[in-house]
Amino acid sequence: MSTERIVGIDLGTTNSLVAYMEGDRPVVIPGEDGLNLVPSVVALDENSQIVVGSAARKYLIETSARAVYSVKRLMGRDVEDVRDELKLFPFRLAEDLAAGEVLRIKLGDKTFTPPEISAFILRQLKRNAERYFAAPVTKAVITVPAYFNDAQRQATKDAGRIAGLEVLRLVNEPTAASLAYGLDKKNAETVAVYDLGGGTFDISILKLHEGIFEVIATNGDTHLGGDDIDNLLITIALHDIQGDLAVDVRRNAEIVQAIRKAVIDAKIALSSDEKTTFDVALPGGKRYQREVTRAQFEQLIQPVIDRTIGPVRQAMKDAGLTPKQINEAVLVGGSTRIPRVRQLVEELFQRTPHSGLNPDEVVALGAAIQAHILAGGSEATKEMLLLDVTPLSLGIESLGGGVVKIIHRNSTIPASATEHFTTGVEGQTNVAVHVVQGERELASDCRSLARFDLKGIPPMPAGLPRIEVKFLIDANGILHVSARELRSGKEAEIQVQPSYGLTDEQVENMILESFDNAEEDFRRRQVIEARNEAETMLTALEKGRKNPAWDQLSSQERSNVGKLETALRAVMNADDFQAIRTAIDALNQGTMHLAEMMMESAVGTALKGQNMDTADVGEGPASPHPIAQAEIK
């Protein structure tokens, strides 16, 4: 296996995680705070520095104009698409946005596109992994909702590039979850993965067979999740507050965030308790308090969770299966912790759903497995292969505004289609093609993916040129187009203008900016870490000199240690972490004998009735070498 580690990333609406394959088991890499989940919140602090995760959360409540959450909802979308979201989410869009332009969101006094904000989260995860491995990480597998369209996928890939990550594969979240689920499965079975997360819902039906994970059908809603439940409860709370307490706090973003937090706490409490109480402090010393029972909560959220039924039925119909033919229903996503959701899944599939895996982590674990497979795999993953599908049909606008479908939904990817075009007018040299994605009959009701012109067609009578256009959906679910004119044998020039999304140039610029920072960040961190290690080492050496073992060293050994110490002190305040590391390693080697003798004397003391704690073998984490730093794993 290559030495470069490829990580698996779950870039979630509410939380994000990074995982990798340790031996033959996937593990989640914790952040600096020791927690596996990094909240997908980005804030700009008082010094205009970007803060990500738990640290960014406090800004949501204190100065919410400096923070943004659930940005995944805006990925690959247009102003027109997000009109409804804006009523419910405190996204503050830049004022000067033109139609069709990539959104820009205000964060303090700056503006960022959704891929840039996602890139901040990705960079935090990258950093967490780099700290864990003590080595740079540049390659990743990132998960996306199965029902993400081309633009949303492309935006996610862009986010990866901006964060300095080569995105080797975009994997669908429910499919990734099935990899983690099926790691130890050897029997053939049909599985339904019900994935209700913070902002997206996916249903995927898979056939597991001798290590092949074949997706048969998928469906979903990229704007349905725990967020919608929260917003429903927030609306009710705001209404209550206005009615009972005669306070309108709707314009007070900080109070709304405090209510949001209370609502989420209540939602979580109601998954285990039968009742709970909202309690929010309001301006003017008033409090909003209200008791909610689980029964009330379930009644309230029923319309939201019922929206998952349609996609589930459609996926089953597309798969040509009845609930009886499903061997297992697997729950993924934090919202599947809600008992009513579990009950609904049970009703839909007529069996108790499987919930043996942590629904927050299973997607990241699956992404780590996929990363491992791409890296060449090992015995544990040797037989494993994912065969995924495209969630939406690909079509071309025909005369009259209809859609001719060329690749149907649920086709295994990579998939391709070849279409032939001709001219309608004598001597015409350009043909315009409009590519759309979706199931609707009218092009205007589908998602516009790209418009392009086939240029440089040799002038010929109408209908004579034959231009062959090849559409190819790759394993990431992203479309590629190529074209040639058959009669003249000329490669038709083709410039695909995506209807949405960043241009390559824009992405390049964003990468350059962040890359410089990322490399500098990485270098700076390395220097700081190396200095800390040097400090620890020198402190340990001071202690060692007071140990009786020191006097048992030969004078040559003692003077050698002294020289190495001077060498380390000489480089440790410079900015070259490699030099510091080299000096640390040298001193480490030089004090090996001392360490061994200290160890022996410590053991000796212990035998005399003392224990290791009182035998002074140095502070800090236990290590095989009392002077060396503990291995940070």
Add this chain to the structure above:
Amino acid sequence: MALTDHKKPEQPDSGILVVNQSRPTKANCWSCGAMRAAHFCQECGKVQPPTPVDYFTFFGLPFRLNLEPEKLEREFYALSRHLHPDINAINSDREQQWSLEKSSQLNDAYRTLKDPISRTEYLLRLQGVQLEEQSKTATEEARRTGKIKKQVVPPDLLEQVFELNMQLEEMRMNKKMGEPDRTLERELQDTKKQLQGKYNGLLEELHAAWNEWDALIDRAEQGGSVLDEDRMAVRDKMVNVLNRRTYLRNLLRDIDEVLESRT
């Protein structure tokens, strides 16, 4: 948006496609030089450059219409294990590109061949038939724009269709007025059942035609001669079944729409 005109590729009316002309040729692996099979090297496992072949040939199959779905699936899985981009993710850019093209070819071929109807349509297209493949699309287009689509009504349905169209029209009118006619609704349900029966029966007809076709292939493979007119006769039989099937499918959909939009 204009100027886009959809034309299906003009397939030559080749009468010679009874036997595969282009079986995958053996050649040397570009990487290790060993003799290889069509898609990947059996010695070193490397994916081989893509070649334009029809879907039957891609799977090394004769142009027969009866095939074992389990066998096709096994072959699909086995080839996926060598051709899929995930397997080739750490190989050279060139190999990754080949893998992308070959696995899309594999998936396209599998998708087309595993479904009995699309398999038949594909074979007919290889036979030079300009199948009214977009009849569904064309119908939708006509319905949307209000144009009347010219469609040949299968003779055996002529009388029934005439009656049915009147009933559908009446039903639509009733609905607009908000006065659903339960008797009419029951009649439509009956008609639907009848047509569904006919629709299902068509598969049997199709299978019979498949057997005739496969017999011709077998004869040709054993060196026997196949008359062009025999081949055309079976071909036309299949085209006829598929056209009637499409027609029935659209009728059934129309009935469903009227019945479902019950107020």
